[in-house]
Amino acid sequence: MTSWIDIGSLEDIPLRGARVVKTSLGCVAVFRASDDSVFALHDRCPHKGGPLSEGIVHGHKVTCPLHNWVFDLETGAATGTDEGEVATFATRIEAGRVLLDASVLEKQTAA
Numbered sequence: 001m002t003s004w005i006d007i008g009s010l011e012d013i014p015l016r017g018a019r020v021v022k023t024s025l026g027c028v029a030v031f032r033a034s035d036d037s038v039f040a041l042h043d044r045c046p047h048k049g050g051p052l053s054e055g056i057v058h059g060h061k062v063t064c065p066l067h068n069w070v071f072d073l074e075t076g077a078a079t080g081t082d083e084g085e086v087a088t089f090a091t092r093i094e095a096g097r098v099l100l101d102a103s104v105l106e107k108q109t110a111a
């Protein structure tokens with residue numbers, strides 16, 4: 001079952017920035033790309049744990065603020081020669097509100 005949680009309005013997320021949502025799994029970074037699409041990723045770089053929410057968003061990618069690894073916001077995969085993958089979470093926008101798929105969080109907590 002999908003249970004969506006309202007994490008705020010789209011306007012609350014800076015354009016080409018992110019806001020952090022605390023969940024049972026740790027922090028989730030919710031990004032807003034320049035085209036107003038929204039992506040949610042675990043706020044932890046697989047390299048050395050950098051806060052991706054403080055990274056630079058360009059297109060549908062984010063550059064980690066610590067050592068500049070680049071991750072695809074859609075898949076969570078590292079790009080180029082960088083390695084690793086960040087967990088992604090489903091999001092949707094409804095009437096200007098950003099919703100995060102909480103069922104994934106619950107499932108992963110139970111596993």
Ligand code: FES
Pocket residue numbers: 045046047048049050064065066067068069
């Ligand atoms: S911690 Fe993200 S690139 Fe090193």
